[in-house]
Amino acid sequence: xxxxxxxxxxxxxxxxxxxxxxxxxxxxxxxxxxxxxxxxxxxxxxxxxxxxxxxxxxxxxxxxxxxxxxxxxxxxxxxxxxxxxxxxxxxxxxxxxxxxxxxxxxxxxxx
Amino acid sequence: xxxxxxxxxxxxxxxxxxxxxxxxxxxxxxxxxxxxxxxxxxxxxxxxxxxxxxxxxxxxxxxxxxxxxxxxxxxxxxxxxxxxxxxxxxxxxxxxxxxxxxxxxxxxxxxxx
Numbered sequence: 001x002x003x004x005x006x007x008x009x010x011x012x013x014x015x016x017x018x019x020x021x022x023x024x025x026x027x028x029x030x031x032x033x034x035x036x037x038x039x040x041x042x043x044x045x046x047x048x049x050x051x052x053x054x055x056x057x058x059x060x061x062x063x064x065x066x067x068x069x070x071x072x073x074x075x076x077x078x079x080x081x082x083x084x085x086x087x088x089x090x091x092x093x094x095x096x097x098x099x100x101x102x103x104x105x106x107x108x109x110x111x
Numbered sequence: 112x113x114x115x116x117x118x119x120x121x122x123x124x125x126x127x128x129x130x131x132x133x134x135x136x137x138x139x140x141x142x143x144x145x146x147x148x149x150x151x152x153x154x155x156x157x158x159x160x161x162x163x164x165x166x167x168x169x170x171x172x173x174x175x176x177x178x179x180x181x182x183x184x185x186x187x188x189x190x191x192x193x194x195x196x197x198x199x200x201x202x203x204x205x206x207x208x209x210x211x212x213x214x215x216x217x218x219x220x221x222x223x224x
Contacts, residue, residue, distance in 0.1 A: 034212075043115075043202050043215025044154070098144075098167070099213065101154035 001100040002027040002090030009106040018075040022088030037084040115216035129191040136205030144204040
């Protein structure tokens with residue numbers, strides 16, 4: 001898996017967009033960027049993944065730079081329930097089942 | 112679907128005792144994973160199965176740990192004998208060949224005194 005770097009923590013005001021950055025400068029051409037989150041005392045939850053095109057689903061948007069060295073996860077309207085640790089992971093498709101989780105970013109949504 | 116089901120939710124035991132953690136994957140999933148989470152080491156993959164067969168157990172810390180998957184709907188992770196340093200949250204996850212994501216259970220909080 002590609003090495004990823006994320007800020008340790010971030011705050012966001014409720015109702016505002018939360019933009020979580022991730023650096024993955026060593027990502028290889030066939031590795032996808034996956035995002036999971038872990039709410040306190042729960043198991044990790046899949047959010048979204050992408051290769052090189054921007055992706056959007058009901059939970060979030062994923063913006064990947066053209067050189068694929070970094071990406072941003074966007075939660076468009078953060079709520080208190082979005083407070084969690086967010087993990088950015090680089091992995092080959094198909095081996096996504098063998099994910100290597102780093103330290104992640106603790107996102108705190110403030111009222 | 113009820114999702115991945117793990118039991119027990121909490122386990123407190125004394126050093127030297129045998130501990131068995133249980134997992135029921137989502138029906139139809141043919142991959143099953145055991146992870147361990149601690150403050151010091153984060154989330155670590157211990158072992159994973161495909162079609163009930165162990166594929167990679169390189170993350171299993173030592174011989175005290177063993178995992179089995181006797182059928183497609185049940186897996187166990189056993190620690191014998193348990194030690195205080197085994198205290199952690201143990202997660203089970205499942206997936207399928209056609210999926211690009213893991214589904215995690217709620218975990219078992221293990222405390223070894």
